[in-house]
Amino acid sequence: MKVARFQKIPNGENETMIPVLTSKKASELPVSEVASILQADLQNGLNKCEVSHRRAFHGWNEFDISEDEPLWKKYISQFKNPLIMLLLASAVISVLMHQFDDAVSITVAILIVVTVAFVQEYRSEKSLEELSKLVPPECHCVREGKLEHTLARDLVPGDTVCLSVGDRVPADLRLFEAVDLSIDESSLTGETTPCSKVTAPQPAATNGDLASRSNIAFMGTLVRCGKAKGVVIGTGENSEFGEVFKMMQAEEAPKTPLQKSMDLLGKQLSFYSFGIIGIIMLVGWLLGKDILEMFTISVSLAVAAIPEGLPIVVTVTLALGVMRMVKKRAIVKKLPIVETLGCCNVICSDKTGTLTKNEMTVTHIFTSDGLHAEVTGVGYNQFGEVIVDGDVVHGFYNPAVSRIVEAGCVCNDAVIRNNTLMGKPTEGALIALAMKMGLDGLQQDYIRKAEYPFSSEQKWMAVKCVHRTQQDRPEICFMKGAYEQVIKYCTTYQSKGQTLTLTQQQRDVYQQEKARMGSAGLRVLALASGPELGQLTFLGLVGIIDPPRTGVKEAVTTLIASGVSIKMITGDSQETAVAIASRLGLYSKTSQSVSGEEIDAMDVQQLSQIVPKVAVFYRASPRHKMKIIKSLQKNGSVVAMTGDGVNDAVALKAADIGVAMGQTGTDVCKEAADMILVDDDFQTIMSAIEEGKGIYNNIKNFVRFQLSTSIAALTLISLATLMNFPNPLNAMQILWINIIMDGPPAQSLGVEPVDKDVIRKPPRNWKDSILTKNLILKILVSSIIIVCGTLFVFWRELRDNVITPRDTTMTFTCFVFFDMFNALSSRSQTKSVFEIGLCSNKMFCYAVLGSIMGQLLVIYFPPLQKVFQTESLSILGLALGEEWTAAG
Numbered sequence: 001m002k003v004a005r006f007q008k009i010p011n012g013e014n015e016t017m018i019p020v021l022t023s024k025k026a027s028e029l030p031v032s033e034v035a036s037i038l039q040a041d042l043q044n045g046l047n048k049c050e051v052s053h054r055r056a057f058h059g060w061n062e063f064d065i066s067e068d069e070p071l072w073k074k075y076i077s078q079f080k081n082p083l084i085m086l087l088l089a090s091a092v093i094s095v096l097m098h099q100f101d102d103a104v105s106i107t108v109a110i111l112i113v114v115t116v117a118f119v120q121e122y123r124s125e126k127s128l129e130e131l132s133k134l135v136p137p138e139c140h141c142v143r144e145g146k147l148e149h150t151l152a153r154d155l156v157p158g159d160t161v162c163l164s165v166g167d168r169v170p171a172d173l174r175l176f177e178a179v180d181l182s183i184d185e186s187s188l189t190g191e192t193t194p195c196s197k198v199t200a201p202q203p204a205a206t207n208g209d210l211a212s213r214s215n216i217a218f219m220g221t222l223v224r225c226g227k228a229k230g231v232v233i234g235t236g237e238n239s240e241f242g243e244v245f246k247m248m249q250a251e252e253a254p255k256t257p258l259q260k261s262m263d264l265l266g267k268q269l270s271f272y273s274f275g276i277i278g279i280i281m282l283v284g285w286l287l288g289k290d291i292l293e294m295f296t297i298s299v300s301l302a303v304a305a306i307p308e309g310l311p312i313v314v315t316v317t318l319a320l321g322v323m324r325m326v327k328k329r330a331i332v333k334k335l336p337i338v339e340t341l342g343c344c345n346v347i348c349s350d351k352t353g354t355l356t357k358n359e360m361t362v363t364h365i366f367t368s369d370g371l372h373a374e375v376t377g378v379g380y381n382q383f384g385e386v387i388v389d390g391d392v393v394h395g396f397y398n399p400a401v402s403r404i405v406e407a408g409c410v411c412n413d414a415v416i417r418n419n420t421l422m423g424k425p426t427e428g429a430l431i432a433l434a435m436k437m438g439l440d441g442l443q444q445d446y447i448r449k450a451e452y453p454f455s456s457e458q459k460w461m462a463v464k465c466v467h468r469t470q471q472d473r474p475e476i477c478f479m480k481g482a483y484e485q486v487i488k489y490c491t492t493y494q495s496k497g498q499t500l501t502l503t504q505q506q507r508d509v510y511q512q513e514k515a516r517m518g519s520a521g522l523r524v525l526a527l528a529s530g531p532e533l534g535q536l537t538f539l540g541l542v543g544i545i546d547p548p549r550t551g552v553k554e555a556v557t558t559l560i561a562s563g564v565s566i567k568m569i570t571g572d573s574q575e576t577a578v579a580i581a582s583r584l585g586l587y588s589k590t591s592q593s594v595s596g597e598e599i600d601a602m603d604v605q606q607l608s609q610i611v612p613k614v615a616v617f618y619r620a621s622p623r624h625k626m627k628i629i630k631s632l633q634k635n636g637s638v639v640a641m642t643g644d645g646v647n648d649a650v651a652l653k654a655a656d657i658g659v660a661m662g663q664t665g666t667d668v669c670k671e672a673a674d675m676i677l678v679d680d681d682f683q684t685i686m687s688a689i690e691e692g693k694g695i696y697n698n699i700k701n702f703v704r705f706q707l708s709t710s711i712a713a714l715t716l717i718s719l720a721t722l723m724n725f726p727n728p729l730n731a732m733q734i735l736w737i738n739i740i741m742d743g744p745p746a747q748s749l750g751v752e753p754v755d756k757d758v759i760r761k762p763p764r765n766w767k768d769s770i771l772t773k774n775l776i777l778k779i780l781v782s783s784i785i786i787v788c789g790t791l792f793v794f795w796r797e798l799r800d801n802v803i804t805p806r807d808t809t810m811t812f813t814c815f816v817f818f819d820m821f822n823a824l825s826s827r828s829q830t831k832s833v834f835e836i837g838l839c840s841n842k843m844f845c846y847a848v849l850g851s852i853m854g855q856l857l858v859i860y861f862p863p864l865q866k867v868f869q870t871e872s873l874s875i876l877g878l879a880l881g882e883e884w885t886a887a888g
Helices: 023-028 031-037 048-058 071-080 082-096 100-132 241-250 257-286 291-305 310-327 336-341 351-355 399-410 425-436 483-489 504-519 552-561 574-584 596-601 604-613 622-634 646-654 667-672 682-722 731-742 744-749 756-760 773-800 805-825 842-860 862-868 875-887
Strands: 004-011 014-021 138-143 146-151 160-163 172-184 222-234 330-332 346-350 361-367 372-375 386-388 391-393 415-417 420-422 446-452 460-467 476-481 490-495 498-501 523-530 536-545 565-569 592-595 614-618 639-643 657-661 675-677
Touching (some): 014 023, 023 222, 031 172, 031 222, 071 100, 082 100, 100 862, 160 172, 222 667, 257 682, 291 731, 310 330, 310 336, 310 682, 310 744, 330 682, 336 657, 336 682, 351 565, 361 425, 399 425, 399 536, 425 536, 476 483, 483 523, 483 536, 490 523, 504 536, 504 574, 552 565, 552 574, 552 682, 565 574, 565 622, 574 592, 574 614, 592 604, 596 622, 604 614, 604 622, 622 639, 622 646, 639 646, 657 667, 682 731, 682 744, 682 756, 744 842, 773 805, 805 842, 842 862
Parallel strands (some): 490 536, 592 614, 639 657, 657 675
Antiparallel strands (some): 138 160, 361 372, 361 536, 372 386, 386 391, 460 476, 476 523
């Protein structure tokens, strides 16, 4: 096998070689050789000109495998509907019997029906396509010596990519730096155990399968632990993930429960409709009516009565609702979640970044020898001062404070550039503190020899370093983390420049200070340093504030009032957690708080008994979330759970609604979630629940409209046949009614603006069918009004015992106008049209006006008069029809 395939592209007079390298060969070669083949600069990355040049050949780093069926084929496929084929057969029979007018009429009506169905289906597909573009993958890439945050599709072979915990690997990479790196390759290899990665080249004999290439990070896999840098060797179709992705895309998305129930409802209605239509045909034939006319009317009635558009309208409404949610900063990845949102009765939310701003700022320092320092200024910048006893402290002026700042700055992976944080907010707060004291350069003074990364389980991070100017001296450890964990590794403390043995009395002092800072709503971090872990010197505590987000308190109050219970999950201490929860209105005198240790001591059954009263889970880690979810679900709750870390992924999958953070959330987390909050704001969850309830109500509205129209049309023809009346509507008129029923008026009910009161209504029981007794009653009442009104007009016109085109036109028009009023009353299940506003849904107004204009064309436009066998009505006749409609 060749090392690489070099392909030539003309570039003016010169020809540029563009390298393409396979993962198998890249894993066998040393990093330097891979970089040489790819003409890459590993440390500084490619320049913009080179990136553009390579992209011109390789294209974007994405898969374009969807081979769209031509529109004309999609249009033709609409004619495969059995009912449409029956109508076509009816038109052919009419031609054979020389009834050319009927044949033309039926054909025109078929074309209109098919076109409406095609447009609906096309809209549905386009809406779903839009959804798939909502969450573009991103990555960190080095270009021209700068670390950039860019879209993964922008990458080209030769780019340098940085990976950290929780990232999705954006392209196939040959790793050249790796610290404690393990990657979940289950999406590619099916192997569930994360794979440890190294940078050394591999012998050709040992890298036959993908899983054994331990120096390659494959596109689409997930970083579970550690960090790394790699050079891009394959993008898009040239990555190992290409084939897997093609297979994945071929899988059809499963239907939502609501779509399934609509499919079932449609089938049941089809069954009953065919039964009734069969009886109508039989009775009509026995009464001596024209068999071809009865056949055509029956087939048209089947087209009208069977709500084949119901599942499509449901999909369009769900998809359009999801697009509206995007404007409210919530990305719903899976359509069924829209239904589930209206049933959600418990929200478990992380505190940091969701209920609070996640703009961490150090406001208080407590040194190990008892000094208190206040810190001014907010945000990730150098503006602010550190004040001890009224004096501003800068640099190494106060050694006790400086040591704390030094430890926080060196034991840190964050970077603040142009007042923008790249890294974790807590670490950003410590860098900002160092900037205020002019000590932020300390980070560069040390060379890191080893690192113990932070994890939500151990709740601390440590680094082992040597000073650049004193590399012959022993290594020094710096540690930061939760006080309870850090103090375990300390044996001494600093007091006025001396190192003293850490006594229990001193520990009690620190514990009291930590509790005092926590009860003030501060997040408390402990810092220590020393020759090695287990022999550290305690340096002191810093208090970091994370102010609540604006509007969260109001959202919490509204949700609790509507019957949604809210539970806060945090790694903070009890004092801090309860202080913030009380400030947000989550915690009252009757509420309880439970620690992570207490959760560990209980089984799911025991936890489920106390969980309804618990408002705060403190010192909790992601593994506790799983237990909390199971205990709530055991009580029959529908649970929404927020998360942002790698370890949250399992809990997000287990929750009824997994909610990932858009800004701080890892790719692993977003992958597992059902919904993503673009701005990480708790208020957005409330907006999503409101929208979810509104969408469900809209679906109920058009189900009511469609079913009442369908039942009315069936009942009208059935009664006329049984009473031996002439047919009040001909086949073409019935098809026109079907166009109105499945067309714009029905569609526009799906985009009815959300009622502002809907959020105050209690969550829906997920077991409830969409067809409640109340809705069925409304459908029947609407149908009876349409049938009685239309039959009365027909009977009134028939008093001369002669059926004329004018009679059927009056009846037909009356039915259509009754149905328009039916659509108007279907806009809300609880409020009158005057309460919700006559023109609040502009789309509905346009749809009804369009339908009325269409109806007038059918009555007065000569070519359409021939198709629909209508006759021009006098203004009096039209007014009389409308008068009866309004009375109905």
